Amino acid sequence: xxxxxxxxxxxxxxxxxxxxxxxxxxxxxxxxxxxxxxxxxxxxxxxxxxxxxxxxxxxxxxxxxxxxxxxxxxxxxxxxxxxxxxxxxxxxxxxxxxxxxxxxxxxxxxxxxxxxxxxxxxxxxxxxxxx
Amino acid sequence: xxxxxxxxxxxxxxxxxxxxxxxxxxxxxxxxxxxxxxxxxxxxxxxxxxxxxxxxxxxxxxxxxxxxxxxxxxxxxxxxxxxxxxxxxxxxxxxxxxxxxxxxxxxxxxxxxxxxxxxxxxxxxxxxxxxxxxxxxxxxxxxxxxxxxxxxxxxxxxxxxxxxxxxxxxxxxxxxxxxxxxxxxxxxxxxxxxxxxxxxxxxxxxxxxxxxxxxxxxxxxxxxxxxxxxxxxxxxxxxxxxxxxxxxxxxxxxxxxxxxxxxxxxxxxxxxxxxxxxxxxxxxxxxxxxxxxxxxxxxxxxxxxxxxxxxxxxxxxxxxxxxxxxxxxxxxxxxxxxxxxxxxxxxxxxxxxxxxxxxxxxxxxxxxxxxxxxxxxxxxxxxxxxxx
Numbered sequence: 001x002x003x004x005x006x007x008x009x010x011x012x013x014x015x016x017x018x019x020x021x022x023x024x025x026x027x028x029x030x031x032x033x034x035x036x037x038x039x040x041x042x043x044x045x046x047x048x049x050x051x052x053x054x055x056x057x058x059x060x061x062x063x064x065x066x067x068x069x070x071x072x073x074x075x076x077x078x079x080x081x082x083x084x085x086x087x088x089x090x091x092x093x094x095x096x097x098x099x100x101x102x103x104x105x106x107x108x109x110x111x112x113x114x115x116x117x118x119x120x121x122x123x124x125x126x127x128x129x130x131x
Numbered sequence: 132x133x134x135x136x137x138x139x140x141x142x143x144x145x146x147x148x149x150x151x152x153x154x155x156x157x158x159x160x161x162x163x164x165x166x167x168x169x170x171x172x173x174x175x176x177x178x179x180x181x182x183x184x185x186x187x188x189x190x191x192x193x194x195x196x197x198x199x200x201x202x203x204x205x206x207x208x209x210x211x212x213x214x215x216x217x218x219x220x221x222x223x224x225x226x227x228x229x230x231x232x233x234x235x236x237x238x239x240x241x242x243x244x245x246x247x248x249x250x251x252x253x254x255x256x257x258x259x260x261x262x263x264x265x266x267x268x269x270x271x272x273x274x275x276x277x278x279x280x281x282x283x284x285x286x287x288x289x290x291x292x293x294x295x296x297x298x299x300x301x302x303x304x305x306x307x308x309x310x311x312x313x314x315x316x317x318x319x320x321x322x323x324x325x326x327x328x329x330x331x332x333x334x335x336x337x338x339x340x341x342x343x344x345x346x347x348x349x350x351x352x353x354x355x356x357x358x359x360x361x362x363x364x365x366x367x368x369x370x371x372x373x374x375x376x377x378x379x380x381x382x383x384x385x386x387x388x389x390x391x392x393x394x395x396x397x398x399x400x401x402x403x404x405x406x407x408x409x410x411x412x413x414x415x416x417x418x419x420x421x422x423x424x425x426x427x428x429x430x431x432x433x434x435x436x437x438x439x440x441x442x443x444x445x446x447x448x449x450x451x452x453x454x455x456x457x458x459x460x461x462x463x464x465x466x467x468x469x470x471x472x473x474x475x476x477x478x479x480x481x482x483x484x485x486x487x488x489x490x491x492x493x494x495x496x497x498x499x500x501x502x503x504x505x506x507x508x509x510x511x512x513x514x515x516x517x518x519x
Contacts, residue, residue: 005266009266012266030266030267055281055285055386056281056282056284056285056288057281057284058277058278058280058281058284058332058333058334058335059330059332059333060272060273060274060276060277060332061329061330061331061332061333062252062253062256062274062276062331062332063253063256063272063274064253064254064256064257064260064269064272064274065253065254065256065257066257066272067253067272068253070272073272075271075272075273075277075281076281077281077285077380077381077386084381085380085381085382085386086267086381087267087268087271087273087379087380087381088271089271089272095333100284100285100288111270111271111272112270112272121270123270123271
């Protein structure tokens with residue numbers, strides 16, 4: 001884990017902070033620099049609700065390096081209620097219960113193995129709505 | 132602009148070359164390309180373009196331009212460079228060579244090369260995931276295979292297909308690879324085996340997932356003057372185009388639309404003054420049935436939601452309307468990473484020369500090779516024509 005890079009991303013990874021367009025109201029996540037034809041002042045930070053529904057999902061049985069401790073794990077594209085799609089792991093669920101359209105909510109969980117530096121990397125995941 | 136021709140080509144077998152290193156594989160491919168072009172000498176090569184996706188991450192070698200120029204003994208005073216665009220690296224290297232020859236360079240050498248099998252599956256999955264967005268996708272443990280899998284599940288949901296509707300793609304790929312002595316998997320599979328295969332990233336199973344393997348392929352790209360001296364039918368690169376899309380799948384308005392694939396194919400065909408219906412044989416980035424499906428639909432061969440149905444009716448076989456993977460495709464020839472784009476063009480050149488043997492597409496005169504980096508974040512298309 002690149003600790004400095006993780007620190008820079010803290011508001012996105014811990015709080016699901018995106019950007020809202022001051023005039024159109026469009027929401028995007030994660031935040032990004034303004035494109036060349038945009039006014040940098042047009043986008044302001046905005047905290048997302050963390051609620052959405054599953055657009056699609058897969059259960060990974062061949063993990064990349066750094067994720068062995070997760071075993072077999074589900075990942076999804078989640079359509080947030082503010083509009084953006086987001087890529088994340090699912091948690092607290094059984095594969096058989098998952099379905100496209102299922103309501104999910106954001107939780108903070110450990111994303112990957114603890115590396116040689118011993119840093120626990122937390123970030124957003126989604127679980128079936130319990131509320 | 133000058134016309135551009137394929138003057139020579141050569142490739143190694145695709146496989147796990149435990150006893151051989153990257154330089155060795157690249158050398159074999161380059162020597163084979165020169166051997167296929169009698170009358171062309173190494174000192175005529177005016178530039179070297181190398182395409183490789185994983186040479187740093189899985190082989191520990193940077194600066195492949197200088198590295199391979201010295202291995203091959205090319206003149207130290209010609210430009211030699213390496214191009215990276217994940218799986219589209221080799222095709223993008225070819226694109227650069229085509230640009231140079233169009234603008235007056237007499238002869239360029241293009242090499243696509245990968246040496247990946249020294250590593251276990253987890254390192255290979257992690258290297259491939261670098262094609263995605265590192266912050267927004269790879270950090271979450273999402274692999275390239277899982278991303279195609281999510282597109283497959285969404286496609287099944289939107290159009291009402293079961294998973295085994297995609298079986299015709301790997302079945303065709305394996306059937307064709309049996310006839311290709313350079314292919315990784317030279318055995319047939321059937322729908323029954325497909326249904327029983329173990330999951331890799333649901334709903335994608337083992338028989339619908341390509342394997343990344345070692346290999347190298349090389350092309351000599353020549354201008355009209357040199358090409359006129361060559362024997363046999365001349366294969367002209369009549370159109371070339373590159374387009375891009377968001378590497379992060381979730382940033383795309385509709386993830387099932389491969390916009391860069393559509394744009395690059397149409398621009399390349401436009402430059403060749405041709406349309407989609409003129410193409411006799413295709414090479415696509417087809418590591419999974421869903422990948423071929425979305426490419427065929429993006430390019431406009433079939434309406435969205437219909438490609439698996441056409442595939443089931445035989446449209447993608449060598450005798451069908453849109454033959455693909457005639458040498459085995461990514462699934463059965465093997466996914467050679469950034470070298471795949473060069474293997475694709477070599478197969479099309481064989482088809483258009485009428486030397487493709489058992490998988491020959493009858494009267495093939497025009498071919499289109501499309502190579503994708505990541506999930507179509509980079510798309511490179513080349514249109515090839517046999518001159519009469």
